Amino acid sequence: MEPSYxxxxxxxxxxxxxxxxGDVIVFKQKxxxxxxxxxxxTAGKITVxxxxxxxxxxxxxxxxxQVVGRVxxxx
Amino acid sequence: xxxxxxxxxxxxxNIAYAHCDVPCGIYDPHQAQMAAHTVLxxxxxxxxLQASSPEPAFEERKRIISQIARLTKVKEEHAELVKHEIxxxxxxxxxxxxxxxxxxxxxxxxxxxxxxxIARQNVDIxxxxxxxxxxxxxxxxxxxxxxxxxxxxxxxYPTEGELILPQ
Numbered sequence: 001m002e003p004s005y006x007x008x009x010x011x012x013x014x015x016x017x018x019x020x021x022g023d024v025i026v027f028k029q030k031x032x033x034x035x036x037x038x039x040x041x042t043a044g045k046i047t048v049x050x051x052x053x054x055x056x057x058x059x060x061x062x063x064x065x066q067v068v069g070r071v072x073x074x075x
Numbered sequence: 076x077x078x079x080x081x082x083x084x085x086x087x088x089n090i091a092y093a094h095c096d097v098p099c100g101i102y103d104p105h106q107a108q109m110a111a112h113t114v115l116x117x118x119x120x121x122x123x124l125q126a127s128s129p130e131p132a133f134e135e136r137k138r139i140i141s142q143i144a145r146l147t148k149v150k151e152e153h154a155e156l157v158k159h160e161i162x163x164x165x166x167x168x169x170x171x172x173x174x175x176x177x178x179x180x181x182x183x184x185x186x187x188x189x190x191x192x193i194a195r196q197n198v199d200i201x202x203x204x205x206x207x208x209x210x211x212x213x214x215x216x217x218x219x220x221x222x223x224x225x226x227x228x229x230x231x232y233p234t235e236g237e238l239i240l241p242q
Contacts, residue, residue, distance in 0.1 A: 001093040033091040
């Protein structure tokens, strides 16, 4: 997620409200948390992508219920 | 901020990853090319094996059979390695924009899978050479997706073939 978020930085997430396009979200997949940006929202599915397009790995669209929260603060 | 860091000492935050695998973004068709050269070399070596007579002695037969078994094993393994390496780049690295630009890539990957099997099943130098050619074509396309021009370098291997490397 560089340059927006670098390794070791901490984020605060809120889980009220639905994610919107461009939001950075934290979601859970196979017991691990991931941080990505919302690229597309379609019928309960969210397509996410990393800001660092050269290195970012591709995820299949995730379910809305996998979302842990929207990033509201980096500290 | 200081308050949040202080709270973190008592309630450590979870780790959120930005990548699904490590090392992410590290792809290179070099290993596939080396494996294809190995298939060709093993095919060559099997093809060159000769007995001293039409009915060689038992000891000589044992030696030849042992040698063929070893060469075949390596040929099998490296043909499979070609398939594995190409599949990983195709499945994990290539993205929609690459496919749109290089419309033949799916067919090329399919052909490599089939050709690697043919090279495994036979002692066929022509088939092994064709496999190498396909893998080299794949390497050219791979580097093109990264905006890199390629050059044909003499491999220095006994196959006397070339490697496609980025300039």
